[in-house]
Amino acid sequence: MSHYRGILRHYTNPVSSIVFKRNVRIIFFFQLTIGWGPENPNLITISIEHVKSSTDNSNEITEAQKAATIALSKNIIARNPGIKKAWADSTGGITGHYSISPISRERCPGPFPWAEYYAGINDGNPVEQCTGTITADSLHIRAQPTSASASVGGLSKGNVVNLLSRAEGENVGGNSGWFYVNTSSGAGYISGYYVSIHNQPSPPWCY
DSSP states (O other): OOOHHHHHHHHSSTTTTTTOOOOOOEEETTEEEOOOSSOOOGGEEEEEEEEEOTTTOOOOOHHHHHHHHHHHHHHHHHSSSSSSSSBBBBTTTEEEGGGTTTTTTTTTSSOOOOOHHHHHHTTOOOOOEEEEESSSEEEEEEESSSSSEEEEEETTTOOEEEEEEEEEEETTEEEEEEEEEEETTTTEEEEEEEEESSSSOOGGGGO
16 A cells, blocks of 8 residues: 555655656657757656557557547547647647657657547648658668667668658768658668658658
């Protein structure tokens, strides 16, 4: 009983990481995170955790989890109206745990129906997306934003991909930007040097 009292004290303590005092973003641990800045991200994020059967997050979430995640996210956003219902950037938004901790959480959340999720929280209205075409004959998807990181998948020249977020990493051909992708062949980072960004309305971080 004392163990449960301790948990209750933690989550009702206003300085605990579960309590948020500012508008932030949503993450997935397997996690969905709402917002962060240069401070300790645990103090300014709201996270939604999911249970998966695989220990490496390689399987898809269930339809029930998907529906519940959209409903819960909409409820959180309704109570925190400053949260941006779009991909996270320096002004807030929604992203995966990998954005906060790309080394230790590079596979959080793993495969996730981002397009359906964003359409769901926006009541079916589309959001700006960053997309690009692969220019390399073959391109590794890396676990981290560096060419020395483990390969977790691959893409081919001409593949069109949704670029979910941008991170600074190894400089390749004068380009230090790496994009996070979540494809049928793997989820991880690809070097921006090998991506031709599409000329369309896109979030600022895309360029």
